[in-house]
Amino acid sequence: MEAVLSRKEQIEQTATSLFKTRGFSATSMRDLANALGIEAASIYSHIKSKEEILQRVCFRMANEFFEAQDKAAALDGSASDKLKNAIKAHVKVLTHNTEASAVFLHEWRHLSEPFHGTFLELRDKYENRFREIIRSGIESGEFQVPDEKFAVLTILSGLNWLHTWYKPEGKMTADEIADNLSAMLLNGMKNNQN
């Protein structure tokens, strides 16, 4: 049931794997060609430049995160529920796409302008959605945190390390991980008096 990948997609996938383990700058086109079993120059039949690969990966993942977040936001419930759903959506994208997520999280700084700027704007927008959920939870008395920006960063930090150790073969499923993460983070934030 494997999807048939176009050559361009194969290149992107192989590059993603190399970018994750060695980094964008430390991966040469000759390394990539070698991993594909062809010559470096041949890659240019399919892509315009090395950076184009990075751009495609970064913005494709940005899209995936936004789409997952949108779906989660369509559900209603308390702020806790909303936050749990947003976390679950985020973890699902991360675990379904570990390598591309790693590139998305760490290699975006090698984008040139205007891509670099656009990327940062998207990331900010994404984080703001989390911030809004937390703000509404603070207003309703559900959450008790010292600083909402601080809370968001800590949450996302906790999530974004996932790709470094998550293995699909591991004993926890993506949903279990999301539940455990939600439990750890949320109960720490919930006002215990309520």
Add this chain to the structure above:
Amino acid sequence: MEAVLSRKEQIEQTATSLFKTRGFSATSMRDLANALGIEAASIYSHIKSKEEILQRVCFRMANEFFEAQDKAAALDGSASDKLKNAIKAHVKVLTHNTEASAVFLHEWRHLSEPFHGTFLELRDKYENRFREIIRSGIESGEFQVPDEKFAVLTILSGLNWLHTWYKPEGKMTADEIADNLSAMLLNGMKNNQN
């Protein structure tokens, strides 16, 4: 009251700053020289190679983390206290040395063998100390977590994103940040029945 830096230390410091913002591979010796106001070749009067700088930064920071952790471990108390102290120690090192911490956390993979291997062993040893604290807390019934390795990774993940946004001029002091982080993470882990 500024410490007088040797030329070698100046080079290390400037390099650290560049490695943080652009990454090790994307920083050339000519970039570094330019930032120092000298020629690239002149740097080699002080260091043996580009990688030597990375080695010095990585292992110096490893030392700092271990020393801080040792001091914290000397205090006694409940598992919660021990964890709080370990977190405080970790945050203190992170905040006192943001740029070097960023390099320590992200650029170590560009170390060649045997440094790469040694570094990973040290990191594992460091994480194990956290794991032991949590294990003892689970045994004593203080903590209630699904998986101890999972808990450690989530804690350290939450801490290790700090360097990306922490500014010494910010409104929170290092101690306040450590307290807030402990509160967020610990209360989420504590068994609420106790």
Add this chain to the structure above:
DNA sequence: TAAATTTGCTAACGAACGTTAGGTTGCTTA
């Protein structure tokens, strides 16, 4: 003051880099 050390320079090395030009092969479609 002589010797040693520190700090920097210019010039250049060989290797590796991203990329382009131009051509060949083999499959697919009209």
Add this chain to the structure above:
DNA sequence: TAAGCAACCTAACGTTCGTTAGCAAATTTA
């Protein structure tokens, strides 16, 4: 069967890279 296209090749380009050699000036030490 002819045309078009996808996929890859060899050869090479100009540039940048980390680094070395050899030398000069300034500063520190004896």
